[in-house]
Amino acid sequence: MATSRIPPNVLAMPPPLRSLILTHHTPRLFPCCSSRTFATAKPLSRYRPSYEPEPPPLEPAEVYIPPLESTSYLPPPSNDPNGLPFPAPPPPKNSLAKATEIFTSKGGPKFLYSAGRFLELPVNSHTPEICLIGRSNVGKSTLINALSGLLGASARNSHGVVARKQGSAITSRKAGCTVTLNGYGFGTPPPEDATAAAEKSQEIKAKREAIVKGATRAARREAQKDYMRREPPRKFALIMVDMPGYGLGSKKDWGLEIQKYLSKRQTLKGAVVLIDAEAGVKEQDRMVLGNLRDHGVRTMVVLTKGDKVVDYAVVEQRKKDAMMTEGKEEGRKVAEERIHEVLVGVWKELRRVERRGLTWLEGEEKGWEREVWVTGAGDPRNGGLGVETARWAICRLAGLVEDKRRIVVPGLDVVAKGKKGVPKVVEEVKEPEIVSFDDIEFLIARENAKPKKRLHPSF
Ligand SMILES: Nc1nc2c(ncn2[C@@H]2O[C@H](COP(=O)(O)OP(=O)(O)OP(=O)(O)O)[C@@H](O)[C@H]2O)c(=O)[nH]1
Numbered sequence: 001m002a003t004s005r006i007p008p009n010v011l012a013m014p015p016p017l018r019s020l021i022l023t024h025h026t027p028r029l030f031p032c033c034s035s036r037t038f039a040t041a042k043p044l045s046r047y048r049p050s051y052e053p054e055p056p057p058l059e060p061a062e063v064y065i066p067p068l069e070s071t072s073y074l075p076p077p078s079n080d081p082n083g084l085p086f087p088a089p090p091p092p093k094n095s096l097a098k099a100t101e102i103f104t105s106k107g108g109p110k111f112l113y114s115a116g117r118f119l120e121l122p123v124n125s126h127t128p129e130i131c132l133i134g135r136s137n138v139g140k141s142t143l144i145n146a147l148s149g150l151l152g153a154s155a156r157n158s159h160g161v162v163a164r165k166q167g168s169a170i171t172s173r174k175a176g177c178t179v180t181l182n183g184y185g186f187g188t189p190p191p192e193d194a195t196a197a198a199e200k201s202q203e204i205k206a207k208r209e210a211i212v213k214g215a216t217r218a219a220r221r222e223a224q225k226d227y228m229r230r231e232p233p234r235k236f237a238l239i240m241v242d243m244p245g246y247g248l249g250s251k252k253d254w255g256l257e258i259q260k261y262l263s264k265r266q267t268l269k270g271a272v273v274l275i276d277a278e279a280g281v282k283e284q285d286r287m288v289l290g291n292l293r294d295h296g297v298r299t300m301v302v303l304t305k306g307d308k309v310v311d312y313a314v315v316e317q318r319k320k321d322a323m324m325t326e327g328k329e330e331g332r333k334v335a336e337e338r339i340h341e342v343l344v345g346v347w348k349e350l351r352r353v354e355r356r357g358l359t360w361l362e363g364e365e366k367g368w369e370r371e372v373w374v375t376g377a378g379d380p381r382n383g384g385l386g387v388e389t390a391r392w393a394i395c396r397l398a399g400l401v402e403d404k405r406r407i408v409v410p411g412l413d414v415v416a417k418g419k420k421g422v423p424k425v426v427e428e429v430k431e432p433e434i435v436s437f438d439d440i441e442f443l444i445a446r447e448n449a450k451p452k453k454r455l456h457p458s459f
Pocket residue numbers: 134135136137138139140141142143156157170171172173174175176177178179243244245246304305306307308375376377378379380
């Protein structure tokens with residue numbers, strides 16, 4: 001019978017190693033600590049990551065179908081209650097390329113800051129900011145990653161230090177992953193700003209020299225104060241702010257900080273409200289839209305997880321349909337119908353929220369945008385449904401690209417104005433509407449609340 005022996009030089013070994021050697025060579029003496037017991041010991045499971053393993057990827061050849069008819073939709077005319085959303089024309093190629101350049105420029109996105117409170121945010125008086133708001137787990141961080149060029153699995157499975165170093169947002173399958181206001185810088189500032197930035201850095205340099213050379217102590221102290229208060233020159237074309245989600249896993253304090261951000265941030269150009277295409281508009285979304293209205297923030301809605309709606313519809317349809325190809329086509333129709341349903345719900349909600357205020361109006365600069373965008377940023381087939389056009393929409397919201405599309409619909413003529421991208425709507429009302437007294441009162445109140453144009457400063 002082979003018996004294990006204790007090595008003679010065991011006492012010459014470092015004390016922490018001795019017990020290991022002994023248990024290895026004499027398993028019978030220490031059965032509870034044998035190497036096998038160590039290998040299957042329970043405590044190791046504590047170090048496993050807390051998120052569940054990813055499900056196996058979908059098979060591209062089987063499930064992949066062409067994306068939806070369009071990635072952005074406009075509402076039917078307001079005088080047509082049964083009208084369907086209609087697909088908006090795609091953005092012009094040159095400005096689409098400009099938006100792509102801003103988001104995917106060399107060097108990638110830069111993670112700028114993570115602020116737990118509004119007061120911790122760095123000063124910003126020059127770079128336009130756009131914030132992403134939505135329920136927990138809706139896909140805010142995934143969308144930021146996809147906008148910067150990461151596709152599918154890379155956008156949705158971004159964890160740990162490597163992701164931080166790359167400048168990507170951390171994502172998780174667990175709700176409540178993002179708990180601070182996280183800023184990401186994209187693109188390079190326009191050339192005139194670069195010159196201004198160079199001048200400013202000269203100024204800062206001069207101030208620093210003054211600190212060293214300042215004759216008196218008081219002068220040095222004054223220069224030091226100025227230097228501490230300085231704002232770094234503009235380095236990015238756009239800053240995107242990823243916010244903590246509301247709903248599951250959120251906290252009251254975060255809500256308060258977000259409110260402060262919405263009301264006080266001077267450079268905030270607009271908010272992108274993310275709504276899960278599978279779940280539709282929820283109570284918390286209504287509350288957030290109300291907040292945006294109260295703070296007069298320009299708002300744009302983006303549906304996320306559009307790919308899931310499409311896949312689900314296809315799989316369901318295929319169960320019913322024996323013919324695979326027909327199943328796909330039918331599935332596409334079903335998916336389109338489901339997306340239409342959610343879109344109609346979104347516009348209904350936006351109009352309802354608008355009616356409760358006086359100044360946050362449909363299609364106005366300080367109101368909400370009609371066009372709603374459909375995305376599938378975390379599409380496991382690396383498709384990144386609608387990400388390219390979403391980039392353009394965000395740049396338009398920030399005033400970085402122009403919208404020169406002309407959209408003509410029966411009964412509704414939308415002309416997108418060049419400069420600020422606010423579509424001007426000329427609506428043809430075919431028959432005179434019968435309006436209740438309440439509505440008239442409301443319309444008068446709304447009209448009075450609009451800022452009056454002054455003909456001359458002296459008037
Ligand atoms: N299929 C699909 N999955 C998505 C999409 N967007 C996000 N997901 C998944 O949804 C989960 C949550 O994504 P996150 O980006 O972390 O969500 P979040 O809104 O930042 O969540 P919080 O930080 O908790 O507020 C991840 O597991 C993603 O893989 C999408 O467009 N399609």
